[in-house]
Amino acid sequence: MHGLRLIFQHEIAKIFKDKSMIFGFFVLPILSLMITVGISVIRPTTTQAEEYTLYFYGINMDRLNIGELDEKQIYVVSVTEEPAVFMQSESFHKYDVLVDFSDLHNVNIYYHEEDTISSYLKSTADSFVREIYSELFRGRHPDISFRKVVAEDLNKKEDDNRLIAMLLPYMLILPLTANISNFASDSIAGEKQRGTFYQALLSPVSPLSLIMGKIWSVSLISLFSSGIYIGLDVLGSKLCEANGWEDVFGFAGIKVSTAEFLLILLYALLLCYLFSNLGILISLFCKNANQAQIAQLPVTLACTMAAMLAMFRFGTSPILHYLIPVYNICIVFQDVLHSRVKLANMMMVAISLFVMAFVLLAITLLSYRSEKVTE
Amino acid sequence: MITIEHLKKTFKKNKVEAVKDVSLEVNDGEIFALLGPNGAGKTTTMRMLSTLLIPTSGKITYDGKDINEDLLAVRRRIAFLTNEIRLDGQFTPDELANYYGRLYEMEESQIKKNKEELFEYFGISEFSQRRYETFSTGMKQKTSLAICLLHDPDTIIFDEPTNGLDILTQQLIEKYILRLKQEGKCIILSTHILDLVSRLADRVGVIVDGRSVYCGNVSDLASSQNVSTIDEAFVKLYEENHVEQAIITKK
Numbered sequence: 210m211h212g213l214r215l216i217f218q219h220e221i222a223k224i225f226k227d228k229s230m231i232f233g234f235f236v237l238p239i240l241s242l243m244i245t246v247g248i249s250v251i252r253p254t255t256t257q258a259e260e261y262t263l264y265f266y267g268i269n270m271d272r273l274n275i276g277e278l279d280e281k282q283i284y285v286v287s288v289t290e291e292p293a294v295f296m297q298s299e300s301f302h303k304y305d306v307l308v309d310f311s312d313l314h315n316v317n318i319y320y321h322e323e324d325t326i327s328s329y330l331k332s333t334a335d336s337f338v339r340e341i342y343s344e345l346f347r348g349r350h351p352d353i354s355f356r357k358v359v360a361e362d363l364n365k366k367e368d369d370n371r372l373i374a375m376l377l378p379y380m381l382i383l384p385l386t387a388n389i390s391n392f393a394s395d396s397i398a399g400e401k402q403r404g405t406f407y408q409a410l411l412s413p414v415s416p417l418s419l420i421m422g423k424i425w426s427v428s429l430i431s432l433f434s435s436g437i438y439i440g441l442d443v444l445g446s447k448l449c450e451a452n453g454w455e456d457v458f459g460f461a462g463i464k465v466s467t468a469e470f471l472l473i474l475l476y477a478l479l480l481c482y483l484f485s486n487l488g489i490l491i492s493l494f495c496k497n498a499n500q501a502q503i504a505q506l507p508v509t510l511a512c513t514m515a516a517m518l519a520m521f522r523f524g525t526s527p528i529l530h531y532l533i534p535v536y537n538i539c540i541v542f543q544d545v546l547h548s549r550v551k552l553a554n555m556m557m558v559a560i561s562l563f564v565m566a567f568v569l570l571a572i573t574l575l576s577y578r579s580e581k582v583t584e
Numbered sequence: 585m586i587t588i589e590h591l592k593k594t595f596k597k598n599k600v601e602a603v604k605d606v607s608l609e610v611n612d613g614e615i616f617a618l619l620g621p622n623g624a625g626k627t628t629t630m631r632m633l634s635t636l637l638i639p640t641s642g643k644i645t646y647d648g649k650d651i652n653e654d655l656l657a658v659r660r661r662i663a664f665l666t667n668e669i670r671l672d673g674q675f676t677p678d679e680l681a682n683y684y685g686r687l688y689e690m691e692e693s694q695i696k697k698n699k700e701e702l703f704e705y706f707g708i709s710e711f712s713q714r715r716y717e718t719f720s721t722g723m724k725q726k727t728s729l730a731i732c733l734l735h736d737p738d739t740i741i742f743d744e745p746t747n748g749l750d751i752l753t754q755q756l757i758e759k760y761i762l763r764l765k766q767e768g769k770c771i772i773l774s775t776h777i778l779d780l781v782s783r784l785a786d787r788v789g790v791i792v793d794g795r796s797v798y799c800g801n802v803s804d805l806a807s808s809q810n811v812s813t814i815d816e817a818f819v820k821l822y823e824e825n826h827v828e829q830a831i832i833t834k835k
Contacts, residue, residue, distance in 0.1 A: 212687065219672075407669045408669055411662075412687045413659040415656065581597070
């Protein structure tokens with residue numbers, strides 16, 4: 210542990226003593242933030258809705274225009290799906306309203322209380338139901354009662370986090386793989402190139418301490434660097450929200466509890482560890498940082514592909530998908546943000562990650578004494 | 585004391601037999617020079633001695649203990665300095681000394697004492713707070729030497745210690761090597777400079793084509809080959825043994 214701690218501290222200090230790091234860590238993310246905010250400012254503000262819909266269940270009627278709100282038409286549309294099922298579907302947006310007409314004496318109106326448009330549409334639905342009720346039954350059933358049912362928070366939350374759930378794997382994995390490739394290549398292959406690796410090899414530190422010290426320093430520094438990017442994106446979202454600009458960052462309205470945040474952080478850390486170990490392993494066999502970076506390109510590309518595939522994944526995934534490296538972490542991030550975490554899936558991912566970490570570490574330690582490393 | 589018995593190293597990658605059969609012995613308080621032409625296997629032998637490479641066969645012992653028994657304990661007792669060894673440029677000599685001292689599990693007071701002494705001797709004290717990357721080649725070499733010796737090793741392995749250095753730095757390093765000898769350290773140095781061997785070394789080992797062909801006192805080298813200088817003796821040893829190898833290969 211003594212050697213591991215010293216090597217870890219030394220590696221971190223080495224990175225921070227490099228002046229180019231200040232640019233990579235702080236200046237570059239700020240520049241990136243400024244450019245993205247700029248794009249947000251010059252783009253015209255648009256809302257996602259083209260029209261508003263009052264969905265009716267339990268009554269058949271043709272699509273009907275019943276007025277307008279903010280220059281958008283309000284339509285009444287019949288649905289055949291059960292209210293509970295329909296509200297979970299993509300069709301039911303946060304400002305839409307669902308009227309359950311199946312019980313003629315107790316009409317339920319589902320809406321999103323926090324959304325001002327939805328609340329307004331609820332009143333419109335209320336008036337419309339009273340109107341058609343009297344028209345349909347001509348006073349024969351005057352004892353109608355209304356139950357205003359607020360749509361479940363779960364649905365609302367999923368909607369709020371939908372964009373970020375789609376973007377997060379990509380937003381996290383892209384800077385992570387880039388950073389890790391950079392730091393891991395420099396950590397051993399770069400040291401070989403500069404001639405500083407021999408001193409470490411000659412020191413009385415166990416291979417495990419040396420390798421782990423390097424892996425953890427690369428992992429944490431890469432996570433920290435990626436955290437700066439994401440932190441600035443959150444700041445960008447807040448800026449856009451405060452100024453009424455379109456949020457191009459995807460963090461507006463995000464709702465993540467502390468437990469969920471910690472869960473994401475834990476899996477991100479595991480991901481960092483795996484990438485770093487792989488990076489260090491590749492770096493061990495390369496003669497210089499350039500060669501190591503080229504050798505790591507396929508890994509970076511494969512990880513980016515996995516993140517992109519996860520971006521366009523909707524709904525739940527088969528349990529076997531939770532065994533696919535990198536992709537499984539991406540879908541865990543999405544599950545956490547969609548609040549559909551299943552213990553079995555999480556365990557599956559955790560076990561597969563630990564097995565991979567163990568195997569990679571074993572290979573790295575075996576490779577450490579290889580002639581390719583010490584020649 | 586170091587003993588090497590029938591050391592052999594074949595690189596797996598290209599199947600090159602860099603060291604075929606090297607045996608020698610180095611005592612405490614002596615300077616042992618390893619001589620040989622380019623590609624003879626000196627550096628590979630030095631790397632095996634310093635624990636960087638694992639021998640294919642043969643045995644290396646430090647004070648009777650096999651090197652593989654406790655690799656980390658051996659590393660605590662040795663220092664290896666080559667021209668290839670560099671230190672992290674972002675750090676100052678002071679920071680590097682503290683880091684390596686702690687890595688060798690030295691007491692803070694001991695680090696401070698050894699650091700001050702070595703920095704003073706090599707003239708690094710006034711630059712101890714400057715980044716290593718800003719130093720000249722000579723200053724870098726002196727700093728590397730000071731850091732390598734910080735943990736007060738019993739055995740010091742030098743591979744071409746004065747290569748590419750100005751005469752002042754060469755003399756400073758030579759004097760320090762003699763001082764280490766007086767302190768009873770076991771010193772092995774590999775060099776092409778035969779003058780340096782005659783000035784510093786007590787005993788010499790000659791390696792030709794991966795085999796040790798001579799091991800004895802420097803003063804006896806010339807007479808053992810019936811020549812007048814060690815330069816002639818070295819050339820003679822090389823020609824005899826290299827030709828012999830060529831004949832063996834032909835056969």
